[in-house]
Amino acid sequence: xxxxxxxxxxxxxxxxxxxxxxxxxxxxxxxxxxxxxxxxxxxxxxxxxxxxxxxxxxxxxxxxxxxxxxxxxxxxxxxxxxxxxxxxxxxxxxxxxxxxxxxxxxxxxxxxxxxxxxxxxxxxxxxxxxxxxxxxxxxxxxxxxxxxxxxxxxxxxxxxxxxxxxxxxxxxxxxxxxxxxxxxxxxxxxxxxxxxxxxxxxxxxxxxxxxxxxxxxxxxxxxxxxxxxxxxxxxxxxxxxxxxxxxxxxxxxxxxxxxxxxxxxxxxxxxxxxxxxxxxxxxxxxxxxxxxxxxxxxxxxxxxxxxxxxxxxxxxxxxxxxxxxxxxxxxxxxxxxxxxxxxxxxxxxxxxxxxxxxxxxxxxxxxxxxxxxxxxxxxxxxxxxxxxxxxxxxxxxxxxxxxxxxxxxxxxxxxxxxxxxxxxxxxxxxxxxxxxxxxxxxxxxxxxxxxxxxxxxxxxxxxxxxxxxxxxxxxxxxxxxxxxxxxxxxxxxxxxxxxxxxxxxxxxxxxxxxxxxxxxxxxxxxxxxxxxxxxxxxx
Amino acid sequence: xxxxxxxxxxxxxxxxxxxxxxxxxxxxxxxxxxxxxxxxxxxxxxxxxxxxxxxxxxxxxxxxxxxxxxxxxxxxxxxxxxxxxxxxxxxxxxxxxxxxxxxxxxxxxxxxxxxxxxxxxxxxxxxxxxxxxxxxxxxxxxxxxxxxxxxxxxxxxxxxxx
Numbered sequence: 001x002x003x004x005x006x007x008x009x010x011x012x013x014x015x016x017x018x019x020x021x022x023x024x025x026x027x028x029x030x031x032x033x034x035x036x037x038x039x040x041x042x043x044x045x046x047x048x049x050x051x052x053x054x055x056x057x058x059x060x061x062x063x064x065x066x067x068x069x070x071x072x073x074x075x076x077x078x079x080x081x082x083x084x085x086x087x088x089x090x091x092x093x094x095x096x097x098x099x100x101x102x103x104x105x106x107x108x109x110x111x112x113x114x115x116x117x118x119x120x121x122x123x124x125x126x127x128x129x130x131x132x133x134x135x136x137x138x139x140x141x142x143x144x145x146x147x148x149x150x151x152x153x154x155x156x157x158x159x160x161x162x163x164x165x166x167x168x169x170x171x172x173x174x175x176x177x178x179x180x181x182x183x184x185x186x187x188x189x190x191x192x193x194x195x196x197x198x199x200x201x202x203x204x205x206x207x208x209x210x211x212x213x214x215x216x217x218x219x220x221x222x223x224x225x226x227x228x229x230x231x232x233x234x235x236x237x238x239x240x241x242x243x244x245x246x247x248x249x250x251x252x253x254x255x256x257x258x259x260x261x262x263x264x265x266x267x268x269x270x271x272x273x274x275x276x277x278x279x280x281x282x283x284x285x286x287x288x289x290x291x292x293x294x295x296x297x298x299x300x301x302x303x304x305x306x307x308x309x310x311x312x313x314x315x316x317x318x319x320x321x322x323x324x325x326x327x328x329x330x331x332x333x334x335x336x337x338x339x340x341x342x343x344x345x346x347x348x349x350x351x352x353x354x355x356x357x358x359x360x361x362x363x364x365x366x367x368x369x370x371x372x373x374x375x376x377x378x379x380x381x382x383x384x385x386x387x388x389x390x391x392x393x394x395x396x397x398x399x400x401x402x403x404x405x406x407x408x409x410x411x412x413x414x415x416x417x418x419x420x421x422x423x424x425x426x427x428x429x430x431x432x433x434x435x436x437x438x439x440x441x442x443x444x445x446x447x448x449x450x451x452x453x454x455x456x457x458x459x460x461x462x463x464x465x466x467x468x469x470x471x472x473x474x475x476x477x478x479x480x481x482x483x484x485x486x487x488x489x490x491x492x493x494x495x496x497x498x499x500x501x502x503x504x505x506x507x508x509x510x511x512x513x514x515x516x517x518x519x520x521x522x523x524x525x526x527x528x529x530x531x532x533x534x535x536x537x538x539x
Numbered sequence: 540x541x542x543x544x545x546x547x548x549x550x551x552x553x554x555x556x557x558x559x560x561x562x563x564x565x566x567x568x569x570x571x572x573x574x575x576x577x578x579x580x581x582x583x584x585x586x587x588x589x590x591x592x593x594x595x596x597x598x599x600x601x602x603x604x605x606x607x608x609x610x611x612x613x614x615x616x617x618x619x620x621x622x623x624x625x626x627x628x629x630x631x632x633x634x635x636x637x638x639x640x641x642x643x644x645x646x647x648x649x650x651x652x653x654x655x656x657x658x659x660x661x662x663x664x665x666x667x668x669x670x671x672x673x674x675x676x677x678x679x680x681x682x683x684x685x686x687x688x689x690x691x692x693x694x695x696x697x698x699x700x701x
Contacts, residue, residue: 061631061674061675062631062632062634062635062636063631063634063635063657063660063673063674064674064675064676065635066635066638066657069642070638070639070642070650070654073650073651073654074654074655074657074658074661075658076654076658077654077655077658078658078661078662082661082662084691085661085664085666085667085670086661086667086670087688087691088667088680088685088688088689089667089670089671089674089676089678090671090676090677090678090679090680091679091680091684093676094688377617
């Protein structure tokens with residue numbers, strides 16, 4: 001269905017090629033010196049009839065002439081889903097896609113790219129047979145059969161892996177990690193949210209001598225197990241999740257001074273520490289005094305440190321680019337730190353993670369005033385329940401380099417749960433990625449935080465909202481008065497009610513593109529939108 | 540600087556001469572090889588590929604100079620990305636010719652950058668039909684073959700398969 005009314009309103013459904021083809025530059029003169037025989041599968045420039053209309057004449061489709069290794073190179077960055085779409089285009093593209101899959105060394109898989117079953121992943125990995133890096137970019141748990149498929153396919157080749165695994169034991173053998181440890185070529189292992197037991201760490205140390213980086217939620221290993229890892233993996237430069245109070249977590253483990261553990265880790269340039277239940281002022285001193293001056297990334301999780309200690313640490317770790325202060329046990333701990341931060345602290349900081357920290361309004365205001373705000377490109381604050389609306393938006397205003405923002409909201413943050421005019425926008429809309437609402441269960445009740453790309457502060461364009469952003473309702477999009485372009489992709493459940501609200505409020509919509517699944521209700525909603533828009537402009 | 544970095548003269552395919560510093564020229568592996576082969580920096584380096592016209596070479600050199608500057612000043616990724624993004628925004632013809640030139644001259648970053656632009660164009664297309672329209676490609680599949688290609692990745696077409 002395609003309809004065009006008025007001078008500026010067009011509604012495209014499933015097909016937006018007409019709008020796009022205007023980007024092509026018509027060919028002005030005949031090309032005499034170039035032979036266009038590059039690709040036998042592509043039509044020569046000629047007049048084509050599309051939908052009963054003559055759409056173009058004398059146009060050279062330059063990109064259609066790409067072939068061979070250049071097309072392979074082009075396909076290398078496509079996701080499995082996009083690659084599969086491309087392989088349906090024509091025979092030569094199918095072969096080229098197959099070739100480029102074989103040459104792909106790095107693959108990112110999202111939740112919707114492929115079911116995480118042994119069979120499906122097995123066939124996917126047969127096509128992507130020379131992967132060196134595999135990243136599962138979701139917060140969803142990888143089942144054991146998926147890990148088995150991975151270790152089976154890539155036991156001799158994978159260098160880098162990212163995913164989320166869960167083991168139900170904190171001690172002894174962990175099946176999923178034992179599977180991963182079979183991949184002897186591993187260099188970088190990122191298991192956010194995962195706990196690694198001492199036994200697993202030793203297993204990894206035994207089988208993966210090339211490890212450079214291990215990043216996980218928590219490592220419950222004793223001093224001697226860490227020493228073993230250190231001994232077996234000389235290249236290790238990044239380690240996070242190290243729990244410094246293992247004796248509290250595990251029975252039969254003797255208390256070990258934190259300085260003993262830290263002294264082994266002194267050559268790391270990225271370090272993450274967990275310290276639960278206990279406060280040991282020595283730790284910060286240790287970090288400051290040991291040769292941690294190389295540290296570019298520091299994560300302190302569940303650590304309760306005095307403000308002076310943290311500030312002293314900042315004075316020593318001048319290269320710090322990434323700082324994470326998570327789950328502090330003293331409310332407002334990060335707060336005090338920010339309010340006392342001098343302008344010489346943290347000169348290189350680019351990424352700040354205040355995940356689950358209870359930062360107050362005053363802390364955020366202090367951060368907004370600090371020079372570091374200018375350079376921050378990434379900010380995560382998962383708990384804003386103490387922040388006021390004005391402070392938060394003032395902060396957004398001073399974060400001029402921000403390109404990544406991730407905000408989760410506690411239930412009792414009324415200013416973020418109100419109507420969507422409070423929606424969060426990146427001040428630097430042009431390079432802004434998007435707001436990613438935490439999928440953690442604690443925030444499941446938040447259903448009306450908007451996810452968007454935007455220009456300036458007035459939203460004018462929303463493109464391709466993926467169904468994974470389940471928190472957006474199209475009805476709310478209607479409340480953005482400047483919205484001119486909207487593209488929705490595979491919208492899962494578009495209700496007629498939402499569509500009606502949207503249609504009645506989006507006064508400036510010029511282009512609306514929608515690709516939909518087949519459900520009848522969705523189609524009804526689309527007709528509703530289409531009808532509302534055309535009616536208004538006709539009038 | 541000028542002693543250590545003499546000027547190299549390139550001759551484009553359409554017979555124009557361009558002078559650029561050697562340090563810039565040698566960012567192309569192929570020009571580097573040609574200079575080393577002759578061993579004489581004063582010799583004109585002919586660019587024999589059809590894509591290497593004056594227009595395209597000026598763009599390629601702009602890219603090389605800018606990236607040399609980024610490397611020397613240790614520029615932020617954001618600055619580099621912004622330049623790259625702007626550099627990508629060109630007509631299809633220039634994108635195509637730049638890809639050919641980058642391939643011929645063996646400039647890996649530039650080739651990847653421009654190929655990525657084409658990949659982005661493919662990504663914008665939501666269906667194989669859209670891709671055929673955008674790239675003007677004839678569908679040479681029989682209906683049976685289409686089914687076969689689809690069968691190779693069943694979950695991609697059936698949302699409920701998961």
